[in-house]
Amino acid sequence: MGVTINSEPLIRCDALGVAYGAGFVLENVTLHIRRGEFVGIVGPSGSGKTSLLRAITGSLAAARGSVEVTRGTRIGYVPQVESVDWNFPITVGEVLAMTRTRRHWPRTTRSERAEMKEVLEGLGLHGLEGRHIRELSGGQQQRVFVARAMFGKPDILILDEPTSGVDVRTRHEILHLLRDLHSKGSTILLTTHDLNGLASHLPRLVCLNREVIADGPPRETLIPEVLERTYGAPLHVLEHGGMPIVLDHDYTSSEVLRDTERQMRSERETRQ
Amino acid sequence: MTIALDLLAPYDFAFFQRGMVAATLAGALCGVLGVFVVLRGMSYIGHGLSHAVFGGAAASAVMSINFFVGAGIWGIISGVLIGRIARRKIIGADAAIGIVTTASFAGGIALLNRYGQARKSIEAVLFGSVLGVSWVDIAAILAVSLAVGAIVLFAYRAFLFATFDPQVATVSGERVAAIEVMLMVMLSVTILVTMRVIGTLLISALLVIPAATARMITNSFSRMLMLSPLIGALCCLAGMNLSYHLDTSAGATIILVAAAVFTATYLLAGRRARLRVASLNHL
Numbered sequence: 001m002g003v004t005i006n007s008e009p010l011i012r013c014d015a016l017g018v019a020y021g022a023g024f025v026l027e028n029v030t031l032h033i034r035r036g037e038f039v040g041i042v043g044p045s046g047s048g049k050t051s052l053l054r055a056i057t058g059s060l061a062a063a064r065g066s067v068e069v070t071r072g073t074r075i076g077y078v079p080q081v082e083s084v085d086w087n088f089p090i091t092v093g094e095v096l097a098m099t100r101t102r103r104h105w106p107r108t109t110r111s112e113r114a115e116m117k118e119v120l121e122g123l124g125l126h127g128l129e130g131r132h133i134r135e136l137s138g139g140q141q142q143r144v145f146v147a148r149a150m151f152g153k154p155d156i157l158i159l160d161e162p163t164s165g166v167d168v169r170t171r172h173e174i175l176h177l178l179r180d181l182h183s184k185g186s187t188i189l190l191t192t193h194d195l196n197g198l199a200s201h202l203p204r205l206v207c208l209n210r211e212v213i214a215d216g217p218p219r220e221t222l223i224p225e226v227l228e229r230t231y232g233a234p235l236h237v238l239e240h241g242g243m244p245i246v247l248d249h250d251y252t253s254s255e256v257l258r259d260t261e262r263q264m265r266s267e268r269e270t271r272q
Numbered sequence: 273m274t275i276a277l278d279l280l281a282p283y284d285f286a287f288f289q290r291g292m293v294a295a296t297l298a299g300a301l302c303g304v305l306g307v308f309v310v311l312r313g314m315s316y317i318g319h320g321l322s323h324a325v326f327g328g329a330a331a332s333a334v335m336s337i338n339f340f341v342g343a344g345i346w347g348i349i350s351g352v353l354i355g356r357i358a359r360r361k362i363i364g365a366d367a368a369i370g371i372v373t374t375a376s377f378a379g380g381i382a383l384l385n386r387y388g389q390a391r392k393s394i395e396a397v398l399f400g401s402v403l404g405v406s407w408v409d410i411a412a413i414l415a416v417s418l419a420v421g422a423i424v425l426f427a428y429r430a431f432l433f434a435t436f437d438p439q440v441a442t443v444s445g446e447r448v449a450a451i452e453v454m455l456m457v458m459l460s461v462t463i464l465v466t467m468r469v470i471g472t473l474l475i476s477a478l479l480v481i482p483a484a485t486a487r488m489i490t491n492s493f494s495r496m497l498m499l500s501p502l503i504g505a506l507c508c509l510a511g512m513n514l515s516y517h518l519d520t521s522a523g524a525t526i527i528l529v530a531a532a533v534f535t536a537t538y539l540l541a542g543r544r545a546r547l548r549v550a551s552l553n554h555l
Contacts, residue, residue: 057443077443088311088436089487089496098433099444106428106494132491152444 009034010070010156010187011056017064018051024063025051027211033156033189038182040199041191043208044231049191052208053160056189076149078159081142081166086134092120092144093129099152116151123147123177138166139173146177150186157181159190163198171197195222195246218244282516291402291469294410295508295526298466299478301417303504304424305459306483307497311435314365317354318476320373322463324350326472330380334387340412344464350376351456400471402512402522412465420458424497427451432493470523478504481530488541507533 009032018026026048033039041049054060055067057075069075096116097108108116120126123143128136133144142162149157162178163171175198182188192198199205205221207213207230214226222244227235236247282288302318309317325347332342350372357368424431433441434451442448463475470478482504486496511526518525 059439059442075443077440079437079440083439085436088493089491090432090436090493091491094432094493095436098429098436101429101433101444101446105425106497 007034008070010073011189012068012070013052013056013065014068015065016052016055016062016067018048018055018060019063025210026055028065029208029212030065031206031212031215033187035155035187036185037204038178038188038202039190039204039206040202041189041206041208042193042195042199042230043213045193047209047230049208050160053158053189053191057158070155073155074152076152076154076157078142078145078149078157078162080161080164081138081145082164084133084141084145086141088133090133091129092125092131092133092136092147095133095144095148096120096151099148119147119151123150138170142166142170142174143177146181150181154186156187156189159188161191161193163192163194168197174198175201200243200245222246278517279513282513287403288512288516290405290407290410291522292509292512294405294413294469295402295512295522296505297410297413297417298469299482299504299506299508299526300501301413301420301462301504302466302475302478303482303486303501304420304497305455305462306479306481306504307486307493307500308431308435308455309459309479310483310487312365314369315476315480316366316369317459318463318479320354320369321347321351321459322467322472322475324373324376325460325463325467327376327378327380327383329467330383334383340464343467344461346376347460347464348457351460352453355452355456400467400469400474400523402469402526405469409465409468413469416461416465420462423454423458427454428494431455436493470526474523474527477527477530478508481527481534482507485530485534485537488537503533504530 011031011033013029013031016026016029016031017024025046029048029052031052041052043049051060055062056069057077058069093108093116096119097112100112116129117126120128123146125140125143125147128140128144133141136144146157146159159178162174166174171194178188178190179201190198200218200222203217204215205218206215207221207226209230209232213230214221220226222237224235224237227237227246233248238245238247283292306318309315325343327350328343328346329339331337331346332339335342354365354368354372357363357372358365363371430441430446430451433444433446434448438448463472466475466478483496483500485503486499489499490496507530508526511529512522514520514529515522515525
């Protein structure tokens with residue numbers, strides 16, 4: 001994609017331990033994120049994904065080890081769409097402007113409006129400044145919060161479960177959007193449950209379950225041994241078009257797969 | 273001509289003019305803060321804090337301390353305490369408000385029972401006396417209105433960010449805890465200066481009804497912040513005049529007018545607008 005990855009990490013977690021009370025949710029986590037990288041963190045519920053993000057963003061203190069964010073790094077945080085209050089009286093323009101708190105007045109300046117227009121156009125949201133956030137489609141809603149983060153000119157974009165609770169079409173839109181942002185030089189870190197729809201498309205994956213189980217490209221991380229250690233249950237992996245597909249059941253010997261294959265073959269033959 | 277003269281008749285009285293100015297200012301002030309109260313799902317706080325301030329008022333009367341000083345300190349401490357308890361999220365904001373304010377109210381009652389003083393001034397605090405306000409009261413409401421207006425305007429984006437998305441605001445470096453404390457202090461001081469006008473029992477209505485009405489009219493935060501004080505001020509203006517002509521309590525009439533405006537907006541607004549109000553917590 002032509003993205004330059006700088007060797008100096010923007011975020012450096014070294015032997016990081018995070019605890020709620022006496023119980024550790026993260027132990028001995030070492031993770032370095034460099035400028036220009038696109039990294040996904042995967043793991044089951046309760047594996048510490050959100051705690052890791054909270055430690056990186058400074059809302060949770062390290063109990064052991066350290067987490068360092070390079071001085072002056074601006075973080076653009078995109079929350080889960082499920083955590084947004086969609087009934088709040090707020091327009092797309094107001095969502096973006098709220099991040100510029102150095103300017104206090106409600107009214108946006110001419111330069112802010114020009115920047116806003118540029119960000120919104122870049123994300124396919126042009127002309128929606130005056131629309132209420134609830135009036136948008138699922139993909140547009142997610143993009144508004146990416147736009148808010150981008151409007152703050154971040155050095156790194158952090159997204160918490162960007163495809164959680166969205167339909168297939170919106171998931172595709174989000175994946176394309178993030179790929180596009182990455183190809184333009186954005187550094188991206190996200191958490192996801194979506195192994196096939198999102199994680200397998202990323203250049204680097206971190207499998208997490210209290211500690212880092214594996215760290216590398218999907219071909220090295222989305223393998224049965226790693227997935228079993230991460231999720232605590234056997235998972236099967238198929239390869240399709242050079243990409244790993246994770247199955248929570250061994251369908252390879254099942255009638256369902258044979259039927260599907262037969263159907264696909266017949267469709268191919270019909271097309272030919 | 274006669275009707276016009278009749279309508280203007282109450283303005284011949286200086287006490288009515290003072291009451292009118294005080295009530296209109298109080299309506300606008302409560303309207304501004306009501307936006308934050310309603311959107312944060314803390315509609316009960318007006319009711320609760322006014323009870324807490326009652327405790328302070330009782331204590332200051334018993335100890336012969338200046339009303340504004342005693343009740344003000346008491347109210348601010350209660351407000352900040354509610355904010356701190358609610359932020360820890362061990363119990364909800366509604367429970368935090370219930371515990372702190374009822375304890376404060378009970379403290380006031382116990383003090384009065386024990387020392388049995390100042391019954392008259394406490395009744396004034398509970399029910400208000402809009403026609404008995406002095407220019408000092410008006411000056412206090414005006415000063416607080418200007419201060420609140422300036423703070424909300426100068427820190428508009430930070431207040432909006434912290435109200436809409438406190439988690440991301442914190443990540444972005446906003447001092448969300450400080451903003452919440454500031455909001456509680458503004459609320460406590462507002463209740464303190466308006467309680468003698470409309471009474472503690474009716475303050476919560478002025479904090480909630482204009483903001484909820486404005487929510488049905490607009491989908492924009494900035495417009496809601498302009499509409500809510502306007503509705504609050506107009507309801508007070510109309511309520512004061514009606515109370516004179518109908519010979520009813522000024523505080524009660526103001527609230528009835530506000531409730532009528534809310535009902536009319538609710539009926540005239542479309543289904544979607546009604547759903548916006550239905551989605552407001554604790555309303």
